[in-house]
Every structure is written in C-alpha cells, then in structure tokens.
Amino acid sequence: MPEFDRTYDVLVAGAGVAGVAAAVASARSGLRTALVEKTVLVGGLATAGLIYGYTPLCDGVGHQVTYGIAQELLHLSIRYGPGGVPANWRSPDPQDWGCRYRTSFSPAAFVLALDELLAGAGVELWLDTLVCLPVMEGDRVRGLEVENKSGRGVLRARCLVDATGDADVAYRAGAPCEGADNWLSLWALEASLEGAREAADRDDGTPLMRGVHIGASNTGEGHPPGMRKFSGTDGKDVTDFVLTGRALLRERYQEKQSGPEGRRDLFPLTLPAMAQFRTTRCIVGQTTLRDGMAGRQFDDSVGLVADWCRRGEVWEVPYGSLIPRKVRGLLAAGRCISSTGYAWEVTRVIHAAAHTGEIAGVAASLAVRLETSPDALEVGTLRQQLAEEGIAFHLGDIPGGA
Ligand SMILES: Cc1cc2nc3c(=O)[nH]c(=O)nc-3n(C[C@H](O)[C@H](O)[C@H](O)COP(=O)(O)OP(=O)(O)OC[C@H]3O[C@@H](n4cnc5c(N)ncnc54)[C@H](O)[C@@H]3O)c2cc1C
Structure with a gap:
C-alpha cells in the first residue's frame, strides 16, 4: 500500500x-x-x-x-x-x-x-x-x-x-x-574583493555576483583536450561529470589563491545543486x-x-x-x-x-x-x-x- x-x-x-x-x-x-x-x-x-x-x-x-x-x-x-x-x-x-x-x-x-x-x-x-x-x-x-x-x-x-x-x-x-552526450561544463558563482570594490564604487551590488564558467561552451569550445563526453542519463556518469567539473574548479582556486591574501580575495560562493547537462x-x-x-x-x-x-x-x-x-x-x-x-x-x-x-x-x-x-x-x-x-x-x- x-x-x-x-x-x-x-x-x-x-x-x-x-x-x-x-x-x-x-x-x-x-x-x-x-x-x-x-x-x-x-x-x-x-x-x-x-x-x-x-x-x-x-x-x-x-x-x-x-x-x-x-x-x-x-x-x-x-x-x-x-x-x-x-x-x-x-x-x-x-x-x-x-x-x-x-x-x-x-x-x-x-x-x-x-x-x-x-x-x-x-x-x-x-x-x-x-x-x-x-x-x-x-x-x-x-x-x-x-x-x-x-x-x-x-x-x-x-x-x-x-x-x-x-x-x-x-x-x-x-x-x-x-x-x-555532453561536454564538460560547470557554472558556479564566486565572490571577490575586486567585485566588492566595484560594487561599492558603482553603488550597485550587481558585481557581487560573479559567474565562473569552467569547461565547454555550448559548441564544445573549452572542453578539456582528450576528455571524454558525459551522459546525463547514466547514474554513475552524472556523478563523474559533477566531480570532474568540481576538480577543475578546485584547480582554478589552487592557482588563483596562491598569494597570501588569495583565499580571502577570491573564493567560490555557490555551487550548482543540479548537474549542468545541456542535452x-x-x-x-x-x-x-x-x-x-x-x-x-x-x-x-x-x-x-x-x-x-x-x-x-x-x-x-x-x-x-x-x-x-x-x-x-x-x-x-x-x-x-x-x-x-x-x-x-x-x-x-x-x-x-x-x-x-x-x-x-x-x-x-x-x-x-x-x-x-x-x-x-x-x-x-x-x-x-x-x-x-x-x-x-x-x-x-x-x-x-x-
Ligand atoms: C552549462 C549550461 C549553460 C547554459 N546557459 C544558458 C543560458 O545562458 N541561457 C539560457 O536560457 N539557458 C542556458 N542553459 C540551458 C537552460 O538553463 C536549461 O535548458 C533550461 O533552464 C531548461 O529548463 P527545463 O525546465 O526544461 O529543465 P530543467 O531546468 O532541467 O528542470 C527540470 C526539473 O525537473 C526536476 N527533475 C528531474 N528529474 C526529476 C525526477 N525524477 N523527479 C522529480 N523532479 C525531477 C529537476 O530537479 C529540475 O528542477 C544552459 C545550460 C547549461 C547546462
């Protein structure tokens, strides 16, 4: 029942x-x-x-x-x-x-x-x-x-x-x-001191929300060379797609935050709560x-x-x-x-x-x-x-x- x-x-x-x-x-x-x-x-x-x-x-x-x-x-x-x-x-x-x-x-x-x-x-x-x-x-x-x-x-x-x-x-x-199948893509939102300064200068909060785009555009441009494509209808592939995107995002911050102020100046704010498959x-x-x-x-x-x-x-x-x-x-x-x-x-x-x-x-x-x-x-x-x-x-x- x-x-x-x-x-x-x-x-x-x-x-x-x-x-x-x-x-x-x-x-x-x-x-x-x-x-x-x-x-x-x-x-x-x-x-x-x-x-x-x-x-x-x-x-x-x-x-x-x-x-x-x-x-x-x-x-x-x-x-x-x-x-x-x-x-x-x-x-x-x-x-x-x-x-x-x-x-x-x-x-x-x-x-x-x-x-x-x-x-x-x-x-x-x-x-x-x-x-x-x-x-x-x-x-x-x-x-x-x-x-x-x-x-x-x-x-x-x-x-x-x-x-x-x-x-x-x-x-x-x-x-x-x-x-x-889909190319790898990850869109996230990040916060940065630069964005905060710009918001204060312009007296407009818009720059506080900044999109960061990892991987491919809708035409496949930016897909990591040699990487396979992913299926959005295979349960395990969905997990691989999400984790691979997040690993690339982590690499971005490992590189960008390498200075002493780095992780206070620029950091991820929000990650997508669903897999970003286009088709x-x-x-x-x-x-x-x-x-x-x-x-x-x-x-x-x-x-x-x-x-x-x-x-x-x-x-x-x-x-x-x-x-x-x-x-x-x-x-x-x-x-x-x-x-x-x-x-x-x-x-x-x-x-x-x-x-x-x-x-x-x-x-x-x-x-x-x-x-x-x-x-x-x-x-x-x-x-x-x-x-x-x-x-x-x-x-x-x-x-x-x-
Ligand atoms: C990287 C990327 C960039 C994009 N860029 C743009 C852009 O710039 N502009 C633009 O307009 N579009 C863009 N798109 C496309 C656009 O966002 C989506 O195609 C559009 O929002 C689809 O809307 P939808 O309602 O058809 O499907 P979805 O937004 O996928 O909604 C489907 C809903 O169904 C729910 N659902 C699924 N399965 C189940 C289930 N079994 N039980 C209960 N709930 C379920 C999901 O959780 C979801 O909420 C982009 C897509 C991607 C991935």
Missing part, C-alpha cells in the same frame, strides 16, 4: 522553468494542479543549476516573438535582484548580443519570485519528492509513483506533463526518446524539430521562439513536438520536447522552455476539460485558447514577419 495517494486534474513532473510555467497555466485555468520536484528549489537549471542568463524573447532585429508566461518569468527573475532588459532591444541594428529582450538575474532571487508565483496561482507543490515510475493503464499514463520523506506514494491525474528536462516520465512509460534525453515526438526548420510554418504551430544565437531566426513550435509517441495522457515541456541537432539548441534554453511549458499546461488543462488525451486534442481549440492568452504562434504574427 502506498504511504499516500492523491488525485489531481493535472500533474507536472519537474519544477524547472518549463514545469513552473505548465503548472501555473493549468492552475490559472481553475484546475487542481500539482507540481513535483526532487530538489527543494523551483526553477531547475535556471536556479538550482545557477544558469543566470534568460535568453531573448525577441528576434534580435527589434521584434518581440515570445509572450505569455515566458515574458512574465523573465520579469520575475529580476523582481528581487539585479538585472534589466536593455532599453534599446527594439533597435533593428543593435551593436551587440546584449541589446536583446533578455536579462541576467540572481538565481536565488528568481526562486523567491517563483515560490510566490506558484502560491498565487494555487499550484500544490511537492518539494523534495522524486518521481520514480509512471502509473500506467495500458498505454495511458494515469499518475506517478513518487518517493519522499513520507515513503513511497502515488499521485494520480487526468493529464500529466513531463518537464523533468530528461524525459524521465515519457521514457519510463515506454515512449521513444533520443539522447545526447540529456528528449522525446521523439509526433513531430521533431530539426536543423534548417527555422522560419518553417507548421499547420499545428502553437508557439514562437527566437534563436538566441542567430539574429533574425525564429522557429514555430509545432504541437506535435510536445506529444510523445506510443504513450497517451502525457505532454513533454522544456528541454525534453522533440528537437534534434541545432533545433535542440534553440528549444532547450530558458525562454523556450518556459514557453513550451505554458503551451503544455494550457493543452493539459484543455484535455482534462474536454475529457480527452493531449494527442487527440484538436489544435484549433488549443490555438484559440492560446490566442486569448496573448500567445503568438505564426511567423506572420510578428510585425514585419513572414
């Missing part, structure tokens, strides 16, 4: 930005919504993972393309901490990447704002609760077996969203998935976003995301990329939607994860109300609901767009 057994309308696994957006969208529609998170921090990689750069809501040539909860979260990320949107992001000819509708933020400040958002929307939060196995009825997911301090329990729902970042629920339910596993959905699909129009487009690297490139998000194959009653959201190659680069980042989270939450709540499964939901009905919430989903919706 499970230690606890609860039933909801919508159940979201994983409280990264995607899971938060999905749960908020569902709860705001009036449905009983629960959000399950294995750590005690909401926000996922953006908070526990110390990834403090919110990618742009605009196309880089002056047009906003992503709206809704993704936009709300960007502003919440700076509600209790520093950061701001560059005033000239609308400029069609910006000088550098910084001139976009984006911001940097304090991860801790973002957590406080997300807690407030979730409570305000009426989401029932289960922190420190690990999603273990899906509860199946044939090919339909009906709930999740979870584990926490109370023991093993069951949370049931009429529709579920997999926002684990790793497609854990979809994979364990038997849906086809795709994986990818681990995603669903192979009814539609997969692939290289070269920027600017393509889809009959079932339900959202728009801008490429955070390449100015002027915008991607429509087909509803099929959120729908796993072979499994019903489930949507994917965030970095585990169906994307591959460079398309995964575009859909895995914070603004895109928040956006697909909201879409999944709206779709889940409609599926519950219409007593259907997300794969059978009529896209026109979903688009009508998204339009009422101010979401743009066609390239033609962008002023000056296709």
Whole structure:
C-alpha cells in the first residue's frame, strides 16, 4: 500500500522553468494542479543549476516573438535582484548580443519570485519528492509513483506533463526518446574583493555576483583536450561529470589563491545543486524539430521562439513536438520536447522552455476539460485558447514577419 495517494486534474513532473510555467497555466485555468520536484528549489537549471542568463524573447532585429508566461518569468527573475532588459532591444541594428529582450538575474532571487508565483496561482507543490515510475493503464499514463520523506506514494491525474528536462516520465512509460552526450561544463558563482570594490564604487551590488564558467561552451569550445563526453542519463556518469567539473574548479582556486591574501580575495560562493547537462534525453515526438526548420510554418504551430544565437531566426513550435509517441495522457515541456541537432539548441534554453511549458499546461488543462488525451486534442481549440492568452504562434504574427 502506498504511504499516500492523491488525485489531481493535472500533474507536472519537474519544477524547472518549463514545469513552473505548465503548472501555473493549468492552475490559472481553475484546475487542481500539482507540481513535483526532487530538489527543494523551483526553477531547475535556471536556479538550482545557477544558469543566470534568460535568453531573448525577441528576434534580435527589434521584434518581440515570445509572450505569455515566458515574458512574465523573465520579469520575475529580476523582481528581487539585479538585472534589466536593455532599453534599446527594439533597435533593428543593435551593436551587440546584449541589446536583446533578455536579462541576467540572481538565481536565488528568481526562486523567491517563483515560490510566490506558484502560491498565487494555487499550484500544490511537492518539494523534495522524486518521481520514480509512471502509473500506467495500458498505454495511458494515469499518475506517478513518487518517493519522499513520507515513503513511497502515488499521485494520480487526468493529464500529466513531463518537464523533468530528461524525459524521465515519457521514457519510463515506454515512449521513444533520443539522447545526447555532453561536454564538460560547470557554472558556479564566486565572490571577490575586486567585485566588492566595484560594487561599492558603482553603488550597485550587481558585481557581487560573479559567474565562473569552467569547461565547454555550448559548441564544445573549452572542453578539456582528450576528455571524454558525459551522459546525463547514466547514474554513475552524472556523478563523474559533477566531480570532474568540481576538480577543475578546485584547480582554478589552487592557482588563483596562491598569494597570501588569495583565499580571502577570491573564493567560490555557490555551487550548482543540479548537474549542468545541456542535452540529456528528449522525446521523439509526433513531430521533431530539426536543423534548417527555422522560419518553417507548421499547420499545428502553437508557439514562437527566437534563436538566441542567430539574429533574425525564429522557429514555430509545432504541437506535435510536445506529444510523445506510443504513450497517451502525457505532454513533454522544456528541454525534453522533440528537437534534434541545432533545433535542440534553440528549444532547450530558458525562454523556450518556459514557453513550451505554458503551451503544455494550457493543452493539459484543455484535455482534462474536454475529457480527452493531449494527442487527440484538436489544435484549433488549443490555438484559440492560446490566442486569448496573448500567445503568438505564426511567423506572420510578428510585425514585419513572414
Ligand atoms: C552549462 C549550461 C549553460 C547554459 N546557459 C544558458 C543560458 O545562458 N541561457 C539560457 O536560457 N539557458 C542556458 N542553459 C540551458 C537552460 O538553463 C536549461 O535548458 C533550461 O533552464 C531548461 O529548463 P527545463 O525546465 O526544461 O529543465 P530543467 O531546468 O532541467 O528542470 C527540470 C526539473 O525537473 C526536476 N527533475 C528531474 N528529474 C526529476 C525526477 N525524477 N523527479 C522529480 N523532479 C525531477 C529537476 O530537479 C529540475 O528542477 C544552459 C545550460 C547549461 C547546462
């Protein structure tokens, strides 16, 4: 017998930005919504993972393309901490990447704002609760077996969203998935006397929070020569990835702190509380976003995301990329939607994860109300609901767009 057994309308696994957006969208529609998170921090990689750069809501040539909860979260990320949107992001000819509708933020400040958002929307939060196995009825997911301090329990729902970042629920339910290895990366926050002086000189605390980036960029640049790549879906590899990153960080301080004042002048302040994998596993959905699909129009487009690297490139998000194959009653959201190659680069980042989270939450709540499964939901009905919430989903919706 499970230690606890609860039933909801919508159940979201994983409280990264995607899971938060999905749960908020569902709860705001009036449905009983629960959000399950294995750590005690909401926000996922953006908070526990110390990834403090919110990618742009605009196309880089002056047009906003992503709206809704993704936009709300960007502003919440700076509600209790520093950061701001560059005033000239609308400029069609910006000088550098910084001139976009984006911001940097304090991860801790973002957590406080997300807690407030979730409570305000009426989401029932289960922190420190690990999603273990899906509860199946044939090919339909009906709930999740979870584990926490109370023991093993069951949370049931009429529709579920997999926002684990790793497609854990979809994979364990038997849906086809795709994986990818990762270069070594470690982002941490450090404190320095230099930063403190700069903060005092500028009368602005921002320089007190300084990011330190060890290992590779998203293109692999900086990966230690000869080092293997790491899998985010192999339990032992996750440990190796984390410990290898921390060993390299230690080397940085062994070198930098070699003077007498060294360890008082510069030291690590916060380490990531989750493994910083960019791409681990995603669903192979009814539609997969692939290289070269920027600017393509889809009959079932339900959202728009801008490429955070390449100015002027915008991607429509087909509803099929959120729908796993072979499994019903489930949507994917965030970095585990169906994307591959460079398309995964575009859909895995914070603004895109928040956006697909909201879409999944709206779709889940409609599926519950219409007593259907997300794969059978009529896209026109979903688009009508998204339009009422101010979401743009066609390239033609962008002023000056296709
Ligand atoms: C090194 C690095 C640099 C990056 N740089 C940027 C950047 O500058 N800008 C940007 O926008 N993006 C960046 N990203 C990507 C971005 O941070 C993430 O892809 C994005 O935040 C993903 O959000 P998500 O909600 O889909 O997933 P996640 O943030 O991974 O959230 C998933 C959540 O699910 C929880 N979870 C997982 N499994 C379980 C389980 N079994 N039970 C319960 N809970 C579970 C996790 O604890 C987590 O909270 C970077 C990523 C990395 C690794």
